[in-house]
Amino acid sequence: MNENQSKLNIGLSRMLCGGVIMDVTNKDQARIAEDAGACSVMALEKIPSDIRRDGGVARMSDPQMILDIKEAVSIPVMAKVRIGHFAEAQILQELGIDFIDESEVLTPADEVHHINKWEFKSPFVCGATNLGEALRRISEGASMIRTKGEAGTGNIIEGVKHLRTIIFELKMLTRLNQSELYAEAKRLQASVDLIKDVAKSGKLPVPNFAAGGVATPADAAMLMQLGAESVFVGSGIFNSSNPSKFAKAIVTATTYFNDADKLMDVSRNLGMPMPSLSMDTLSEKDKLQRVQVTVSLGLDDCQWMRCPKKINCNIVDGSRL
Amino acid sequence: MNIGILALQGGFALHEQKLSQLGFQSKRIIYSRDLDDIQGLIIPGGESSTMLRICNALFFDDLKKFANSHPVWGICAGAILIAGKVENPSQESLGLIDFSAQRNAYGNQNDSFIAEIKFEFLDNSLKECIFIRAPKIASIGPSVQVLATYNKEIVMIEQNLHMASTFHPELTDCTDFHEYFLKKVENAT
Numbered sequence: 435m436n437e438n439q440s441k442l443n444i445g446l447s448r449m450l451c452g453g454v455i456m457d458v459t460n461k462d463q464a465r466i467a468e469d470a471g472a473c474s475v476m477a478l479e480k481i482p483s484d485i486r487r488d489g490g491v492a493r494m495s496d497p498q499m500i501l502d503i504k505e506a507v508s509i510p511v512m513a514k515v516r517i518g519h520f521a522e523a524q525i526l527q528e529l530g531i532d533f534i535d536e537s538e539v540l541t542p543a544d545e546v547h548h549i550n551k552w553e554f555k556s557p558f559v560c561g562a563t564n565l566g567e568a569l570r571r572i573s574e575g576a577s578m579i580r581t582k583g584e585a586g587t588g589n590i591i592e593g594v595k596h597l598r599t600i601i602f603e604l605k606m607l608t609r610l611n612q613s614e615l616y617a618e619a620k621r622l623q624a625s626v627d628l629i630k631d632v633a634k635s636g637k638l639p640v641p642n643f644a645a646g647g648v649a650t651p652a653d654a655a656m657l658m659q660l661g662a663e664s665v666f667v668g669s670g671i672f673n674s675s676n677p678s679k680f681a682k683a684i685v686t687a688t689t690y691f692n693d694a695d696k697l698m699d700v701s702r703n704l705g706m707p708m709p710s711l712s713m714d715t716l717s718e719k720d721k722l723q724r725v726q727v728t729v730s731l732g733l734d735d736c737q738w739m740r741c742p743k744k745i746n747c748n749i750v751d752g753s754r755l
Numbered sequence: 756m757n758i759g760i761l762a763l764q765g766g767f768a769l770h771e772q773k774l775s776q777l778g779f780q781s782k783r784i785i786y787s788r789d790l791d792d793i794q795g796l797i798i799p800g801g802e803s804s805t806m807l808r809i810c811n812a813l814f815f816d817d818l819k820k821f822a823n824s825h826p827v828w829g830i831c832a833g834a835i836l837i838a839g840k841v842e843n844p845s846q847e848s849l850g851l852i853d854f855s856a857q858r859n860a861y862g863n864q865n866d867s868f869i870a871e872i873k874f875e876f877l878d879n880s881l882k883e884c885i886f887i888r889a890p891k892i893a894s895i896g897p898s899v900q901v902l903a904t905y906n907k908e909i910v911m912i913e914q915n916l917h918m919a920s921t922f923h924p925e926l927t928d929c930t931d932f933h934e935y936f937l938k939k940v941e942n943a944t
Contacts (some may be wrong), residue, residue, distance in 0.1 A: 438869045441868065441869065441886065441926065442864070442867045442868070442883060442887060443864070444863055445867075445885055445923060445926045446867065446887050446888065446927070448768075448769060448800075449765055449766050449800045449801050449831070449832070449888075450765075450801075450802075451764070451765060451766060451767075451768065451801070451802070451804070452763070452764040452765060452767065452800065453764045453801070453805055457898070468804060470808065471764075471804070471805045471808035471809055472805065473764055473765075473801065473802040475803045484860045492871075497895070504863075508804060508843070508844060508858055508859060509802050510802075510864065510888065511807070527865070530802065530862070530863045530865055531863070532863050532864040532888070533864065555865055556864065556865060557864060562855070563931060569814065630828060676938075682808075685805070685809060686809065687809070688764075688808050689762075689763050689764060689785060705938045
């Protein structure tokens with residue numbers, strides 16, 4: 435991905451703003467999503483709640499299944515690869531996917547490295563739970579960031595936490611002076627140059643979408659009001675009692691997120707949302723948001739840190755990396 | 756002068772930035788009533804099928820009525836929405852310019868591209884044009900004026916009050932296209 439390709443890829447992200455990206459597992463679902471007004475669909479064999487239920491290794495979907503879905507709709511199609519699995523990404527790029535999601539919902543393939551997304555022409559979206567994580571993914575070439583939330587739970591609490599964290603940390607950056615920015619770059623383990631740019635604009639250089647646990651139109655509206663630029667809905671649509679109705683309601687709620695009257699209207703008589711999980715029933719190891727690189731990394735290993743000392747920061751909290 | 760930007764879905768925020776850079780007010784349009792105090796309308800890029808589905812029949816008719824006397828500029832998905840006819844697949848459109856739009860005509864995102872294109876109406880200057888999953892202007896009616904072509908494909912047209920481009924000037928630093936549209940709005944009011 436050269437500079438021009440990066441412009442094209444971030445450009446596509448910008449064109450997906452103010453919309454809903456829906457998980458679909460077959461052609462029929464893809465058509466329902468498109469008819470309801472989805473601006474893109476995510477093709478995958480199992481939606482997150484089923485991945486959670488079934489356990490085992492979750493991998494990239496069968497390319498034929500993704501091609502069938504591409505064939506069925508006119509909107510952009512995304513698909514997921516395992517974190518770090520660049521060969522899966524090569525396959526998706528080859529089949530002409532519009533966006534690759536390097537996703538914590540699948541089982542990671544590499545415990546140290548994310549995919550070097552600059553090596554690809556296709557755009558990537560990556561999950562983040564905080565600003566440092568978002569900026570590291572952007573340094574690696576991500577063209578879109580989404581919050582991780584806790585996929586497959588129908589519980590919005592983690593998505594809200596991650597979105598609020600990123601937005602709070604963005605605001606903080608704009609208040610810091612130059613020397614504080616260097617320290618903050620160290621704390622966030624992110625590129626100083628990127629940190630300086632973000633401190634100036636107060637925004638990520640790529641769109642910031644919300645994902646993970648969206649189950650109702652009100653969930654979507656809440657995330658949009660908090661500052662998300664679009665919403666991903668995974669299990670929330672096709673595990674609800676009336677997918678088409680839920681899909682349309684969430685699309686309307688995403689455009690008219692500030693209009694309580696419309697929100698009330700689309701929320702009435704919707705039927706049952708997806709089956710949900712509360713966070714205290716999930717053990718730490720079952721949380722998908724924790725699925726990522728978790729080994730400790732010396733600061734001097736990080737090309738962006740420019741740290742003169744060889745500090746070995748023993749980071750055990752996976753979310754920091 | 757107040758310019759509306761259809762904000763049902765898509766890249767509307769970038770046009771706000773462009774217009775404010777040029778010292779103009781803009782307004783996000785999501786209801787029929789929003790059309791009351793604007794003099795021109797930009798329909799941004801995004802997904803045309805999404806915008807169509809969010810736009811109910813009443814709003815759709817009000818957009819048509821608005822366009823009877825006010826300039827509209829459709830960009831990429833917006834161009835598809837103002838076309839006379841849409842193919843691949845066929846869908847409803849506002850019919851503001853007599854042309855046929857072919858959706859996703861260049862292919863998927865891997866086929867998106869950037870080109871340097873010469874614009875006669877901008878003093879023959881070369882402009883960076885960003886095409887993202889762009890439509891093609893497959894055929895035009897006799898009273899449509901071609902403003903630019905690239906590799907024999909028509910990429911920008913106008914007819915009376917309205918104009919359409921299949922590339923995204925809001926993704927570059929150039930403000931000339933927005934200024935051109937603002938002049939059209941000024942002349943119409």
